[in-house]
Amino acid sequence: MMEQLKRATISDVAEHAGVSRAAVSKVLRNAYGVSPAMRTKVEESMTLLNYRPLALARGMRGNSYTLGVFLVDLSNTFFSVLVEGIRDVAEELGYQVLIGQARHGLDAQQKLIEAMIDRRMDGLLLIAPFGPNEELEKLGRSIPVVVLGRHGPAQYFDTVASDDIAGSALIVDHLVSLGHERISMLANTQPDSEPGMPQTVRRQGYDTAMEKHGLAEHIDHVPGRWGYESGLEAGRSIANRPLAKRPTALHGGADVAALGAFTSLFDAGIRIPADISLVGYDNVPSASLPPIGLTTVDQSGVQMGRQAAELLLSRIEGRSESEHVLIPPKLIVRKTTSKPSPQVTTS
Template identity: 45%
Template structure:
């Protein structure tokens, strides 16, 4: 493998070196039909000799870039790393390359900028974008959305069983004798009722289950602000209320970490039940030992990537993958003292 230096080598250089036309080289590198063994060999030799690599830009302009985009709202959220890992695995071995686009500010911009010709398809985790807008995006470029509970026609979805998962948590806590159960979730924007985001569904389910159990008046909801660390502050708030909860259901493991931190910092570790969601690697750590719902993040990421690849193969009817949710009981969900 020779190392390219100076001005980059183009398909014309290869064609010239091999003594064939540009079209011929193009066919060889794409494994297209209709190229004789002799020609293939000469072209490949020239490619090797010159260290030629096709320009993604030129390819993208003409057709496809062989890049898949994964848009992520929060790079540091533990759940996201599961998704990324899964998607990466699924894409490995295909001619496609995965690129991640961290959203900064409004997700629309990030998605647009991906759609602007950088990638051939998009996996997005964007609870806040408008479904109609997404349908439109799906018309321009293949799209798979993660964590959407609606039933779109123009793109695919990968979604967890947020109802089942939340119900499992609640049942578990009831079994442990808890009644005064609070829910600590994400900011308002991400949990708006009817919006169909995972956290909206979890919140709604929490409400429903509490009400079904005749505990409607014990419903307590707290939110963390956008900065991750503020889960601690929200927990402090909860615990300072006149009738503090005996159990806190956190929207996901990262929030639960904040809850555990606050409880531990006030010397009450083990006195209040805490549950998370996503079963991140932290939850399994002996020092954290967090009861959590496993919704197979890696599998979700992998499925999303696979579905996107299918769309690139030509599938047009929408598909949906629904991951199962299973409760992982660990030490953090302590029995109610009452």
């Protein structure tokens, strides 16, 4: 049986012709400013590589050279980092990126996604969408889709996510190495969490790491959502606990929630890290500000966005096999973690 040849992509054509991917995109779009020599060189490479840009599929979608980015929470600045990576790749190939934000809730999400499809976008990048995988699979059968944040597997769409199991383990391992045992987590225990959602996987990683260190009795999920206001509420609930019931360290779940908890704990007179060590997740730009210095997990947001855009463009070009990418996380140690004080541990 003959091995099936790998389908040529825009990147393959660009490398063969010795030009940029943007130049190949301009030739495909008959864009202004392409010299006859450039066009000839690119078209010869397309012929030699048997490159086919799926003109029929593009024509059915209107050949818009537009990618839709869906997200729910504009207040989470990590999402803007993802969009930066998406935009970088899209602009290299002459695509425009249009961003749509929906309110919380499946109905609002579905209406916005349908509006993007109606506007004949060539593909969709969905950042941490809600709802069952079955709905995403149905969507992926009608238009190229890549989902950021959620984990695979899936048959009709691709996923790009941080290795959230490993990320939570980095946090727990770091805190345990400092001497902490009473480690809680802002767990985002919302009822609509699907198995592959980041809040579900990070919570599993936290539980597994705590059990590995023999700290199962100290597993503590502080409920709420991963937003600044929920972080404030979670911090207040921890501050209101009796001293002996308070954690000495807190896995913040996401930077936006960790910063909310930081604020309310500070307002309650609880010192960070002397009284409670705090770790975020995402490494948003504000986490590195000197007055904060949040210890956090860096999941390479720009890289995630670029990877997702690359996958979407290859789907638009005709790839049908699903791909699921996990980005290795890295712990960034700053000022909000330290050894627990003797007074805290013995209370």
